Amino acid sequence: MKISLKIFLLSLVGFFFSCSADDDISSTELPAEESSSLTINAVRTTNQNQDRTVSFNESIQIDSFMLNIEEIEFEFADGFGNGISSPDDNDDSNDDDEYLEFDELPQEIQDYLTTNYPNDPLCEAELEDDLDDPYRYEVELQSGTELYFKEDFSLYAVETDDEGCEDEDDYDEDDSEDEDEYKINGPFEIDLTNESTTVVQVEIPVAEYEEVEFEMDRGKDMSSPLYQKSMLMTGTLNGMPFEFYHTFSEDFEIDYEDAGQNLVITEENNNEITFQFDLISVINSVNMNNASDGNGNGVIEISPDDTDGNNQLANQIKNAVKDYVDLID
Secondary structure: OHHHHHHHHHHHHHHHHHHHHHHHHHHHHOOOOOEEEEEEEEEEEOOOOOOOOOOOOOOEEEEEEEEEEEEEEEEEOOOOOOOOOOOOOOOOOOOOOEEEOHHHOOHHHHHHHHHHOOOOOEEEEEEOOOOOOOOOEEEEEOOOEEEEEOOOOOEEEEEEOOOOOOOHHHHHHHHHHHOOEEEEEEEEEEEOOOOEEEEEEEEEEOOEEEEEEEEEOOEOOOOOOOEOOOEEEEEEEOOEEEEEEEOOOEEEEEOOOOOOOOEEOOOOOOEEEEEEEEHHHHHHHOOOOOOOOOOOOOOEEEOOOOOOOOHHHHHHHHHHHHHOEEEEO
């Protein structure tokens, strides 16, 4: 009986040692993902010089410029990123909008589309889930025309997507591209009132990235000037205060001036990139001199739903900001 007990105990000890050895081997076979620190900054360019003067809007002064970034995406270069997933990759809680067919839209919106766009079929329609949004329905037509309707079915704004309507193959391609990206969730408020700021410091996989993209969206902080706004600019125009803001969600694809240059994240933990917003070029590309104070309240208001009559100008400014943002290191 004693001999059997000794044999049992020796076998049990041997079992534990063999398990520990196996555990050590498996842990070395699954190394931790290498990451490094990345500082993301933002700057605005508003200073004029002999080579960069304001051709339009000579009497404009920009005092503040703010954006709300919902998400930053880093697209892996070829050969990088295999097996690497982003934080909260499986979290779909932010995508709660309901997609609608044409006959599921309110009759008032159906009638508006039939009357005003009889030869432009529906691409897709969404019912926004956030009741605080300035619009409730988003409709995209095959031509790329995007229409936004309020809760009472009245038209909020119209935009044009130069890329046109996406089909199912495009969505499948987008899904596959998601696997090649590393995403950092915000929100991050960029406040460039003081010309430059640090957006965020994050840990990111050591790898090479060929593109950086961020999604601008409406702010949800009720105490912030960006509440229900995605972009805000203030200053004076022709001696009168002006306020420009936008409310749409928009993707910004930014790259180095040298399109062949990639972002390389090394192990040294001193990686740094900067989003540069060239507001001089924005001002040069959009003529704001015709902006008016239509309601006579002493402020020139420029937005998708302002009552001053500057709605189209708001879209021009937003698109110009999107065109003139670069990545620098």
